[in-house]
Amino acid sequence: MSEAAYDPMRQFAELAGDVRDPYPLLAEMRSADAVSQLRLGPRVGRYRLDEKAPPIPAMFTVLSRDFAEQVLTDSARFSSAGYAVTMGQVMGRTILEMDPPEHLRHRALIAKAFRARVLDQWSEPVIGAVVGELIAAFAGDGRADLVRQLTFPFPIQVIARILGLPRTDWPRFVRLSTRLLGVMRNWDAAVAAGAELRRYFADIIADRRREPRDDLVSQLVLADIDGHRLSDEEIFPFLLLLLPAGAETTYRSSSNLLFGLLSRPGQLDAVRADRSLVPRAIEEALRWETPVLTVARTAAADTELGGVNVPEGAFIAVSLGAANRDPARYADPDAFDIFREPQPHLAFGDGPHKCLGMHLARLEMRVLLNAVLDRLHRLRLDPAAEDPHIHGLVFRSPPDLPVRFDPVS
Numbered sequence: 213m214s215e216a217a218y219d220p221m222r223q224f225a226e227l228a229g230d231v232r233d234p235y236p237l238l239a240e241m242r243s244a245d246a247v248s249q250l251r252l253g254p255r256v257g258r259y260r261l262d263e264k265a266p267p268i269p270a271m272f273t274v275l276s277r278d279f280a281e282q283v284l285t286d287s288a289r290f291s292s293a294g295y296a297v298t299m300g301q302v303m304g305r306t307i308l309e310m311d312p313p314e315h316l317r318h319r320a321l322i323a324k325a326f327r328a329r330v331l332d333q334w335s336e337p338v339i340g341a342v343v344g345e346l347i348a349a350f351a352g353d354g355r356a357d358l359v360r361q362l363t364f365p366f367p368i369q370v371i372a373r374i375l376g377l378p379r380t381d382w383p384r385f386v387r388l389s390t391r392l393l394g395v396m397r398n399w400d401a402a403v404a405a406g407a408e409l410r411r412y413f414a415d416i417i418a419d420r421r422r423e424p425r426d427d428l429v430s431q432l433v434l435a436d437i438d439g440h441r442l443s444d445e446e447i448f449p450f451l452l453l454l455l456p457a458g459a460e461t462t463y464r465s466s467s468n469l470l471f472g473l474l475s476r477p478g479q480l481d482a483v484r485a486d487r488s489l490v491p492r493a494i495e496e497a498l499r500w501e502t503p504v505l506t507v508a509r510t511a512a513a514d515t516e517l518g519g520v521n522v523p524e525g526a527f528i529a530v531s532l533g534a535a536n537r538d539p540a541r542y543a544d545p546d547a548f549d550i551f552r553e554p555q556p557h558l559a560f561g562d563g564p565h566k567c568l569g570m571h572l573a574r575l576e577m578r579v580l581l582n583a584v585l586d587r588l589h590r591l592r593l594d595p596a597a598e599d600p601h602i603h604g605l606v607f608r609s610p611p612d613l614p615v616r617f618d619p620v621s
C-alpha cells in the first residue's frame with residue numbers, strides 16, 4: 213500500500229472487528245459455565261482441519277471475575293509463555309511472555325520509570341503539553357472527531373517523549389508504530405515496521421550509550437541484569453512492547469471514557485461540575501468497556517479450574533471483559549454509572565503481569581479529560597453523527613467520536 217493511501221485510523225477500526233455488543237453472548241456463556249471449553253469439530257469456520265496437522269491444544273475461556281483472578285495470580289499453574297508464538301514473533305522476547313523468576317528481574321529494569329511518583333512529574337510538562345497542542349489545533353473549529361484528532365495521536369506522542377525521541381522523528385516513529393500495532397491485520401507490514409524500528413532504535417541506543425540523558429532509553433542502556441549490561445538485542449523488545457502495550461490501549465480507553473460521558477450528558481455535566489468525580493469516571497469506563505477484552509495463558513501442568521479438568525498445554529483465554537461485567541461482583545453490570553460503589557476491576561489484568569503502565573494510563577486519561585472539560589465548552593456529540601457506537605471483539609473502542617462545541621477564537 214502506498215504511503216498516501218495508508219490510513220492508520222481505518223486500519224485500527226478494522227482491527228477491532230465490527231462486533232457491537234459481545235456482552236449478551238459472554239453473559240450467556242458465563243451463566244452456563246464460568247470456565248467454558250471450546251470444542252472444535254473437523255471444521256473451524258471455512259477451514260477444514262488437516263488430519264496430519266499437529267493436534268490443536270484444548271481451549272478454555274474463563275468468564276467469571278473470581279476464576280479470572282485465580283488464573284492471573286497463579287503463574288506457576290498458568291504460564292504466559294504462549295505469547296512467544298504470537299506477539300513474540302514481531303517484538304522479540306518481551307516481559308509479557310516471561311514467567312517468574314526471570315519475569316521479575318526483567319520487569320524491575322523498567323518498573324521504576326512507571327511508578328506513580330515518577331510519573332506525576334510528567335503530568336503537565338509532558339502529558340499536558342501533548343494534549344494542549346492537539347486540542348489547540350481544532351479548538352477554533354467548533355467541531356472535531358475526538359478519536360482521530362485527539363485520543364488516537366495522543367498516547368504515541370507521550371511514549372515518544374518518555375523514550376526521549378527527538379521531535380523531528382515523531383512522524384516516522386508514529387507511522388512505524390501504527391504499522392507494528394496492526395500486526396493482526398497485516399503481518400508483513402508489521403514485520404517490516406518492526407525491523408525498521410529496530411534500526412531506528414539502534415541509532416538512538418548508540419547515542420545514549422555515548423551520552424546518557426534523563427529518558428527511558430538511557431535507563432535501559434545503564435541497567436544491569438545478572439551482572440551484565442543489556443545488549444541492543446535485549447533492549448529492543450522492551451521498546452517495541454511499549455507501543456502496543458501503551459499506545460493502543462490508552463487511545464481506546466480514553467475514547468471509551470469520552471464516549472460513555474458524551475452519550476450520558478447528565479454524567480458529563482456532573483463530572484464537569486465536580487472534578488473529584490474524574491477518577492471514578494475513569495475506573496468505571498475501564499470496567500464497563502474494557503479496552504483489551506482477553507488475555508492468554510497456557511496450563512503449565514494438568515490442573516483443575518472451577519471443577520473443569522484443564523490438561524497441560526491447554527490454551528486459556530481469560531475474558532477480562534466478561535469478568536468486569538460479572539453480576540456476582542457488580543450490580544447492574546452493563547450500565548455505565550460513575551456513581552456506582554467503586555469496586556476493583558481487571559482491565560489492567562492481575563498478578564505478576566498486572567499492567568506496568570497503569571499509573572501512566574490513569575494519569576493520561578485524567579489529564580485528557582480535564583483538558584477537554586476545561587477547553588471545549590458546551591461539548592456534545594454531534595447531533596448529525598451517524599450512529600456513534602463502540603465496537604470490537606479483540607480490542608474495543610468507538611471508531612470515531614464526532615462532537616460539537618463553542619469555537620474558541
Ligand code: HEM
Pocket residue numbers: 292307308309319371453454457458459461462465503504507508559560561562564565566567568569570572573
Ligand atoms: C488503559 C490503558 C491500558 C490497559 C487497559 C492495559 C492493559 C494491560 C493488561 C490487561 C496487561 C496484562 C497482560 C497479561 O497479563 O497478559 C498489561 C500489561 C502491560 N502493560 Fe498495559 N495497559 C494499558 C496501558 C499501558 C501503558 C500506558 C503502558 C506503558 C507505556 C503499558 C505497559 C504494559 C506493559 C509493559 C505490560 C506487561 C507487564 C508484564 O508482563 O509484566 N500499559 N496491560
